[in-house]
Amino acid sequence: MNNTSIGIRVKPDCIIYSIIKEEGENREIILIDKVNVPIALQVPEQLKFIRSTFLDIIYENNVNRACIRTTESMALKPSIERINIEAVIQELIASSTVEKYFVGQISNISARLGMARENFKKIIDSKECDFIEDWHSFNKEEKESLLASFSALNI
Numbered sequence: 001m002n003n004t005s006i007g008i009r010v011k012p013d014c015i016i017y018s019i020i021k022e023e024g025e026n027r028e029i030i031l032i033d034k035v036n037v038p039i040a041l042q043v044p045e046q047l048k049f050i051r052s053t054f055l056d057i058i059y060e061n062n063v064n065r066a067c068i069r070t071t072e073s074m075a076l077k078p079s080i081e082r083i084n085i086e087a088v089i090q091e092l093i094a095s096s097t098v099e100k101y102f103v104g105q106i107s108n109i110s111a112r113l114g115m116a117r118e119n120f121k122k123i124i125d126s127k128e129c130d131f132i133e134d135w136h137s138f139n140k141e142e143k144e145s146l147l148a149s150f151s152a153l154n155i
Contacts, residue, residue, distance in 0.1 A: 004030070005065035006058065007149025008089055009141045012081035013037050015050065015089070018145040019061050022153050029132070030061065032142050037085070047088045054089055058096050066093050066101035067152035069109060069144050100155040104148065112151035120147070 002023050009016045014037060019030040035053050037046050057063070070086050071078055086103070093101050102108065110117045124143050129135040132146060 003065050003153055004061055004063050005067070005149045005152035006061070006063045007067050007069065007145040007147065007152060008054075009069045009145040009148065010071075010082050010085045010089070011141060012079050012085075013039075015054070015085060016141040016145045017054075017057065018142070018149040019057075019063065020146075020149045020153065027131075027150070027153070029146070032138070032146065037081075043084070047084060050085060051088050051092045055092050055096060058093070058098060064097065064099045065152040065155055066098045067109065067112075067148040068093070068101075068103045069148040070103050070105055072105050101152065102155060104151065109148055109151045112154045113147060114154075123147070 004019060004021045007018045007020075014034045016032075016034045018032045021028050021030050035050065038049055041049060058066075068086055068089055071082055090103055102112075104112070106120045107117045110120045115123075123129055124140055124147075127136040131150070135143070138146065
């Protein structure tokens with residue numbers, strides 16, 4: 001199979017994403033980056049900017065699989081800004097050329113990776129990951145976006 005996936009992890013002030021290309025059995029991390037939410041804009045314009053930017057990212061990288069790592073339903077302090085951004089990205093993915101996608105919390109992503117839910121946080125906190133080199137060099141959100149991107153390849 002030849003697929004390109006994007007894993008997205010939203011924070012209220014930026015969106016971290018990872019793109020992975022799969023060719024047969026080989027998987028290569030193409031890009032790990034972030035898009036800052038422009039604070040000079042009002043909320044509707046911020047959301048429009050995010051939608052436009054991620055649509056370009058999807059088209060430029062020929063992404064056909066996607067996963068958005070969403071906020072946990074049991075979050076103690078849910079961020080309305082994060083939820084709004086996740087919703088806009090979900091809508092743009094649904095209307096893009098992405099063939100398969102899912103919106104996942106830790107349990108969904110873990111299941112698609114074939115691991116127990118409790119191991120997700122252990123992997124995020126660890127310095128090593130069996131299938132990703134230089135795991136120690138990534139921050140928490142980058143790691144979550146990478147795991148989301150890998151899980152999208154298993155749709």
